[in-house]
Amino acid sequence: MKLVVVSAGLSVPSSTRLLADRLAAATADHAASDVEVVELRDLAVEIARSLTTGFPGPALGAAIDAVRGADGLIAVTPVFSASYSGLFKSFFDAVSGFDKDALAGTPVLVAATGGTARHSLVLDHALRPLFAYLRAVVVPTGVYAASEDWGAEGLAERVDRAGAELARLMRPAPADRTAPGSLGPVVPFAEQLAALGRA
Secondary structure, eight states: OEEEEEEOOOSSSOHHHHHHHHHHHHHHHHSOOEEEEEEGGGGHHHHHHHHHHSOOOHHHHHHHHHHHTOSEEEEEEEOBTTBOOHHHHHHHHHHHHHOTTTTTTOEEEEEEEESSGGGTTHIIIIIHHHHHHTTOEEOSOOEEEEGGGTTSTTHHHHHHHHHHHHHHHOOOOOSOTTSTTSOOOOOOHHHHHHHTTOO
16 A cells, blocks of 8 residues: 655754654554655745646656555644645645545545644644545544654654554555546646646
8 A cells, every 4th residue: 555645844854754754654553555755845846836837847746646646645734823834735735736636535644743732723723624625534633743742641642543543544546546436547747748748
């Protein structure tokens, strides 16, 4: 199975990426998976350009293809102004703008990092509604990690519980997505551009 991790951390090292890696490891402990990490920091310029041109560049196109082909998704963002980051939202705008059904039925584990526990409701007031709109299946346990949570009791247990829930929901994508009731084949972005004569 293919597990895709989207991390919107900006700093190096990043607590957002650290949480993403722990969630990926917990999920893989419960279901053998090939893990692919999408670092949005590296795609920031292409994401911004795609908002004005309507066409993702090669690296962004590959990231979109990875998300579209995922059997499970872990999405982690730092908190900005009591919500997800603009980079995080812009990436998923690009994904849904290119394929509105990209996340339909996909199990998604949502997580966030912040400096204070007061922002923990970002999971329920921002992240869950976003992925519900995209028709993803959001796992019951979301994980929020404030600065004081690292090394404290409770975080490891929440990470393991969330990973186990995601693993139970993950199913391998059907080999033939053109069957009745499916969302259609996942055609790589580069091939679609070539078909349009834009390669």
